[in-house]
Each structure stands twice: as C-alpha cells, then as structure tokens.
Amino acid sequence: MTRALSARQRTLATWWAEGTGTESREGVIAEGAIRSGKTWAMVLGFLLWSQRRFSCQRFIVAGVTVEALKRNVVGPMGEALRQLGWAWSFNRSESRISIGTNTYHLFGANTERSQDALQGLTAAGCYADEVALFPKSFVDQMVARCSVGGSKLWFNCNPSYPSHFFKTEFVDRADELNLLHLHFEMSDNPTLSQEVIDRYERMYTGVFYDRYILGLWTLAEGLVYPDYADALEDERPDADAVEEWAVSLDYGTQNAFAALMWARAGATWHVVGEYRYSGRDEGRQKTDADYVEDMRAFAAGLPRGTRFFADPSAASFIAAMRRAGFKVYKARNDVMDGIRETGACMARGDVRVWSGCEGLVRELSGYRWDSRGGDDRPVKVEDHSCDALRYGVASLRINEGRKARGYSMWGATHGQGVHRHV
Numbered sequence: 001m002t003r004a005l006s007a008r009q010r011t012l013a014t015w016w017a018e019g020t021g022t023e024s025r026e027g028v029i030a031e032g033a034i035r036s037g038k039t040w041a042m043v044l045g046f047l048l049w050s051q052r053r054f055s056c057q058r059f060i061v062a063g064v065t066v067e068a069l070k071r072n073v074v075g076p077m078g079e080a081l082r083q084l085g086w087a088w089s090f091n092r093s094e095s096r097i098s099i100g101t102n103t104y105h106l107f108g109a110n111t112e113r114s115q116d117a118l119q120g121l122t123a124a125g126c127y128a129d130e131v132a133l134f135p136k137s138f139v140d141q142m143v144a145r146c147s148v149g150g151s152k153l154w155f156n157c158n159p160s161y162p163s164h165f166f167k168t169e170f171v172d173r174a175d176e177l178n179l180l181h182l183h184f185e186m187s188d189n190p191t192l193s194q195e196v197i198d199r200y201e202r203m204y205t206g207v208f209y210d211r212y213i214l215g216l217w218t219l220a221e222g223l224v225y226p227d228y229a230d231a232l233e234d235e236r237p238d239a240d241a242v243e244e245w246a247v248s249l250d251y252g253t254q255n256a257f258a259a260l261m262w263a264r265a266g267a268t269w270h271v272v273g274e275y276r277y278s279g280r281d282e283g284r285q286k287t288d289a290d291y292v293e294d295m296r297a298f299a300a301g302l303p304r305g306t307r308f309f310a311d312p313s314a315a316s317f318i319a320a321m322r323r324a325g326f327k328v329y330k331a332r333n334d335v336m337d338g339i340r341e342t343g344a345c346m347a348r349g350d351v352r353v354w355s356g357c358e359g360l361v362r363e364l365s366g367y368r369w370d371s372r373g374g375d376d377r378p379v380k381v382e383d384h385s386c387d388a389l390r391y392g393v394a395s396l397r398i399n400e401g402r403k404a405r406g407y408s409m410w411g412a413t414h415g416q417g418v419h420r421h422v
C-alpha cells in the first residue's frame with residue numbers, strides 16, 4: 001500500500017525544509033488534475049512541517065464541509081500518521097485532532113457565513129483542501145488568522161473557470177505572494193495504473209474533462225452536452241424489461257413546465273417520455289391543480305408509489321402533489337454537479353434518451369454555456385427539460401449507483417470512501 005512519492009509529490013511534502021531553496025516561501029499551491037496525489041502528499045508535508053516546526057500551536061484544516069474533510073483528508077491523515085508511527089486523537093464532536101502538543105481544527109467552508117467560525121482564532125498555519133470550492137471570504141479570513149511567526153499556507157484544488165478568484169488572486173500571483181506553485185497531472189500519482197486513468201478519463205466530458213483530467217483552468221463554452229446525440233435511442237425498452245420507474249420535473253407557470261418519465265432496465269436508465277406545457281406559448285397559465293391532473297394522466301399506468309423528483313423551489317406545487325397522494329421529493333439541485341454527472345452518465349451509456357422526447361432533444365441541441373459572465377453557468381433559456389434531466393440523474397443518483405453496483409473506480413486505497421467533490 002505504501003508507495004514512494006513521485007518527484008512532484010516529494011516537492012510538495014518537503015518544500016519547507018532547510019536546504020530545499022524554497023523554505024522561505026510563505027506557502028504552497030498544488031493545483032491540477034483530480035486523483036493526481038495532491039491531497040496525499042500535502043497531508044504528509046503539512047503534518048511533517050507542523051510537527052517539526054511548532055509545539056502548542058493551533059492549525060486550521062478546512063474543506064468544503066467537515067464531512068468532506070473527514071472523508072477526503074482525515075482518512076489519509078490517519079494513514080500517514082500510522083506510517084509515521086505518531087499517536088493522535090480525534091475529538092469528533094468538536095472536530096479537532098490532537099497530535100503531540102498541537103491541535104488541528106476542522107472547518108467546513110461552504111457558505112459566506114463559514115468564515116464566522118474562524119473569528120478570533122490565531123493559527124500557525126492552514127491546510128485548505130479543494131480551496132477553489134470555498135467562498136473568497138473564507139480564504140481571506142483563513143489567511144488573516146495565520147499570524148504566528150513562521151506560519152505557512154497550504155492550498156490544493158482542481159481547476160475551475162479562468163476568472164475564478166483563486167486563479168486570479170492566488171495562482172496567477174503566486175510569485176508576488178511568495179507562494180510555491182506546483183501543477184499536478186495524473187502521472188504525478190505513482191499508484192494509478194493506466195487502466196484506472198483510462199476509466200477516469202471516461203467519467204468526464206466537455207469542460208469537466210479539460211479541468212479534472214487535463215488540469216486546465218478552462219472556460220465553459222459551447223454546448224453543455226456536446227455529445228448528447230450519442231445518448232439518443234430510437235427504441236424504448238420493453239415494458240416487461242423495466243424494473244423501476246420515476247418522474248423528474250421542472251416547474252413553471254409562465255415558463256415551460258417540463259416532466260420526464262424514467263425507466264430503468266438493468267443498469268441503464270432510459271428517458272422514455274415527456275410532458276411539456278408553456279403558459280407563455282399557450283397564452284394561458286395552468287394552476288397547480290391543473291398540473292396535478294396533468295401529472296396524473298402522464299403517470300397513468302406507472303406503479304403506485306413511483307417517485308417524483310421536483311424542482312425544489314416549487315413548494316406550492318410539491319404540497320399540492322403530496323395532498324393528491326403522489327410520492328414527491330425535492331430534487332438535488334446543484335447545477336454544476338448535476339451537469340457533470342449527467343454528461344458522464346450519457347457518455348457511459350448509463351442514461352439513454354428516447355428520440356421521441358422532442359422537447360428534450362430540441363433543448364439538448366441548443367443548451368449552451370453562457371461564457372459572457374466568465375464563470376460557470378448555462379444560458380437560462382429553453383433549459384426546462386434539461387433541468388428535469390439533471391434533476392433525474394442527480395436525484396436517482398445514477399452516477400453513484402454505478403459505484404454502488406461495484407464498478408467502483410474510486411480505488412479507495414485507504415478506505416476513506418467516495419470522494420464527492422473530486
């Protein structure tokens with residue numbers, strides 16, 4: 001299980017040591033491809049540095065959420081400590097780890113208010129995992145808290161869009177800020193076989209491929225699902241072959257209301273039907289009661305208890321559906337995660353779309369990234385069926401189902417489980 005570090009990992013783990021020529025840097029940024037060994041080498045370096053240089057000090061260890069930290073960082077940390085032979089204790093309820101006389105405080109950094117938890121702390125260093133997913137306020141506050149002499153900053157992330165604050169204010173200004181900048185590629189992880197690398201490459205499409213596989217800070221441009229046509233099918237599965245049904249929907253009164261019918265046959269989820277109504281196009285808005293009746297007709301013939309996944313903002317409609325006896329859940333609604341998972345599922349053939357879903361197919365052919373804003377967002381026109389599609393993928397957890405079914409490519413070397421935020 002233990003492997004020697006690659007050359008770049010060794011640099012990341014030891015840059016702070018006497019005689020390396022980089023010891024006077026105030027910190028390090030490791031950015032690039034997923035699974036390239038950034039976290040593993042950084043955890044090791046951070047532990048060695050903090051234990052050699054300090055006693056009775058506090059350190060910030062931050063991740064998108066404390067849960068993500070426990071999964072992605074505390075696991076490798078335990079393994080590194082085991083290999084180093086150092087004793088440690090983890091106070092779960094207070095989210096802190098004690099090693100020797102030092103204390104490592106775990107923080108989640110997913111909202112603008114997360115930085116409040118850092119107020120008043122004086123730290124000798126910080127470790128930020130997946131820092132490009134943090135709000136800027138948290139990063140600024142974290143840097144400000146590291147005021148002990150000799151403190152250093154440790155940042156790692158996968159690329160995002162090119163105008164992202166961490167790219168423009170940290171990565172691009174690394175020299176000026178006296179930070180060591182290390183760019184990682186998958187080949188920098190000595191434990192990945194070519195087979196595993198090939199599998200990762202198949203998991204990402206479009207802009208996610210450029211960022212997570214190639215490690216580039218690229219702008220999302222052009223079609224959101226450039227290869228959607230490969231996921232179309234002219235025949236639907238036989239009803240006998242269907243093991244599970246579901247409906248996902250995007251609610252609209254003026255805008256279109258779009259629902260998709262899903263059918264699982266074996267490991268593949270097929271989109272086999274659609275419902276669309278546009279109050280604007282038809283010149284008449286429908287009420288929640290009208291839509292409930294339309295859903296009853298749309299889902300006629302589906303088994304009782306079939307799950308509906310609805311636009312989570314459609315509170316009144318969800319309530320009306322529930323009163324009418326439907327089993328309705330709020331859809332998982334993270335746009336980027338949903339698009340990434342949907343692209344991957346279509347590319348792998350885990351999601352197929354019947355070409356008779358004309359509204360969805362038309363939308364897919366025109367669903368584009370809005371590159372004018374410089375960040376990640378699809379153009380918000382004619383996206384209703386596309387939203388319903390991603391609600392279905394995200395809520396049915398089709399992308400995760402594949403892992404659960406044992407096609408895992410997460411190769412959890414240290415048993416730390418699924419790496420949700422890549």
Ligand SMILES: Nc1ncnc2c1ncn2[C@@H]1O[C@H](COP(=O)(O)OP(=O)(O)O)[C@@H](O)[C@H]1O
Pocket residue numbers: 001002003004005006009033034035036037038039040041076184189190191411412413414422
């Ligand atoms: N030198 C190494 N020895 C043993 N395992 C490693 C080594 N480098 C990376 N790994 C393992 O490879 C996987 C991916 O590495 P990780 O550091 O999590 O990548 P990243 O943070 O770049 O996504 C993890 O399971 C990690 O523990």
Ligand SMILES: [Mg+2]
Pocket residue numbers: 038039040072129130156422
């Ligand atoms: Mg990582």
